[in-house]
Amino acid sequence: KKLTEERKVIIVGAGIAGIAAAKTLHENGVDDFVILEGSDRIGGRMRQVEFGGVKVEIGANWVQGLGNNPIWELAQRYNFSGKISNYDDVIIRNKTGSDVTEQAEGAWERLGTAQESLKALRKKIRENKLPDVSMRVALKLGGWKPKTPIEKAIEYFDYEFEYADPPEVTSLNNTGRNSEDFTDEEYFLTDQRGFGHIVDRLSSEFLSPNDTRRQLNKVVQTVNWTDAGVTITTVDGSTYRGEYGLMTVSVGVLENEVIDFTPDLPSWKVEEIYQFRMGQYCKIFLKFPRKFWDNSEFILYAGSLWPQYAIWQNLEAPGIFPNGTNILLVTAVASEVQRIELQSDEATQQEVMAVLRNMYGNNIPEPESILVPRWLTNPLFFGAYSNWPIHVTARDFQKLAAPVGRLYFGGEATHPRYNGYVQGGYLSGIDQANAILKCMQKGICQSYRPDVSKGTSVAPAVFAVLLLLLLAAILVVYGYI
Numbered sequence: 001k002k003l004t005e006e007r008k009v010i011i012v013g014a015g016i017a018g019i020a021a022a023k024t025l026h027e028n029g030v031d032d033f034v035i036l037e038g039s040d041r042i043g044g045r046m047r048q049v050e051f052g053g054v055k056v057e058i059g060a061n062w063v064q065g066l067g068n069n070p071i072w073e074l075a076q077r078y079n080f081s082g083k084i085s086n087y088d089d090v091i092i093r094n095k096t097g098s099d100v101t102e103q104a105e106g107a108w109e110r111l112g113t114a115q116e117s118l119k120a121l122r123k124k125i126r127e128n129k130l131p132d133v134s135m136r137v138a139l140k141l142g143g144w145k146p147k148t149p150i151e152k153a154i155e156y157f158d159y160e161f162e163y164a165d166p167p168e169v170t171s172l173n174n175t176g177r178n179s180e181d182f183t184d185e186e187y188f189l190t191d192q193r194g195f196g197h198i199v200d201r202l203s204s205e206f207l208s209p210n211d212t213r214r215q216l217n218k219v220v221q222t223v224n225w226t227d228a229g230v231t232i233t234t235v236d237g238s239t240y241r242g243e244y245g246l247m248t249v250s251v252g253v254l255e256n257e258v259i260d261f262t263p264d265l266p267s268w269k270v271e272e273i274y275q276f277r278m279g280q281y282c283k284i285f286l287k288f289p290r291k292f293w294d295n296s297e298f299i300l301y302a303g304s305l306w307p308q309y310a311i312w313q314n315l316e317a318p319g320i321f322p323n324g325t326n327i328l329l330v331t332a333v334a335s336e337v338q339r340i341e342l343q344s345d346e347a348t349q350q351e352v353m354a355v356l357r358n359m360y361g362n363n364i365p366e367p368e369s370i371l372v373p374r375w376l377t378n379p380l381f382f383g384a385y386s387n388w389p390i391h392v393t394a395r396d397f398q399k400l401a402a403p404v405g406r407l408y409f410g411g412e413a414t415h416p417r418y419n420g421y422v423q424g425g426y427l428s429g430i431d432q433a434n435a436i437l438k439c440m441q442k443g444i445c446q447s448y449r450p451d452v453s454k455g456t457s458v459a460p461a462v463f464a465v466l467l468l469l470l471l472a473a474i475l476v477v478y479g480y481i
């Protein structure tokens, strides 16, 4: 195909990882890059849309970790409005609508006790390098296995709502890697500029409004990688050649083979791509003519249809949207999401209304509108965020991020400490750009060799130079030169 552009670095994806990577290159004197983004906007999974008179976040919404978190620093720098939440303002209703919050106290206590035991087991596993187990195993060993609708609802609130996957498939060892940075409080962002404004601000620091290095609607189709560089083609027939390539697409995109790699990715890389999985998370927004629900921030439905529609958020709780906004948010996760995404919005509306009538009676109004985002069936994402698989070690993250030839890999899933989170995407972009810079400017290039025990090795070129130096030294010692 005719060559469209030749650049030093080609970045695939303009989510926070791709933009942070490009900014890092720019700050280190490398401006010869292009960012290829498949959609018509930057920001990726940080996305706000207009709904019911306000702008709501259909992707990332919480700044998670108000301690050592660069995203929290940026949110403060840009003066983002939102609400600090500690998830304490909760009411639980059963399938006939009775308030069973008090009845749940014993269950919360038992879950809390099991969580203490879970933490102790995690510590033991880490200290003694024992095999990882699932959260389910750890909870059961701590004396917790939910049986009643109340128990199921509160477990769902603590686990699926966070990890987008059930405790059965979530790693004990990996969750909590970042717990020192994650406080009990998190920030629910309501700023009408959107969470993605962070990406806009970062990009405006080094890209002009019509900068041709940010190319939208460029869906990457093939990636040819070698030790000398990459050649990338897009669906519209353009071809780009670069000395370096950086993929920041989700692990879901890599798993679904929408991008064709030549030569095939090595088996150690394929192993990692399929070891990780995308959690599923669907935020359903409903706009009503009037508010009829509880004032609490969270409303848990402990109904018989569990786990359908268990977690409701009152978006009129203090600090969120003004009274009269009349918007409820219900979150579906894990296996529920596929069913919801594949059915019509009308079918979903009927299901959620059945649950709301159970909680609030038959006299509640129908919603004026419903918003069902579809991340799983979107071929630019194939899911919400990477989960924390059982048995994954720091080395697996190194392998997922390790380059093949001159093709590097970033994005939230590759960050060993904050995978799944916005800060994971951001930090991975910076890390991978630094790895490219090190290779480009110092000749120290990361590579993964299945037979080498450490995750990185010195590039062949550096080996050759060292060998020549050694030879020269020997010749000098023996008086040949």
Ligand SMILES: Cc1cc2nc3c(=O)[nH]c(=O)nc-3n(C[C@H](O)[C@H](O)[C@H](O)COP(=O)(O)OP(=O)(O)OC[C@H]3O[C@@H](n4cnc5c(N)ncnc54)[C@H](O)[C@@H]3O)c2cc1C
Pocket: 012, 013, 014, 015, 016, 017, 018, 036, 037, 038, 039, 042, 043, 044, 045, 046, 058, 059, 060, 061, 062, 063, 064, 218, 219, 220, 221, 248, 249, 250, 253, 258, 259, 281, 282, 283, 375, 379, 380, 381, 383, 384, 385, 410, 411, 412, 413, 420, 421, 422, 423, 424, 425, 426
């Ligand atoms: C519903 C939901 C809720 C979430 N909640 C939170 C939260 O509350 N807090 C939090 O910290 N995180 C949350 N996350 C996760 C967070 O949004 C992500 O971890 C982060 O935004 C990922 O950034 P990234 O740059 O790694 O990937 P992405 O944002 O996915 O960027 C990759 C880019 O690549 C593009 N792309 C894909 N395929 C191609 C192709 N073939 N060609 C060209 N371009 C392509 C995509 O369009 C995308 O723009 C949530 C995510 C979702 C979906």
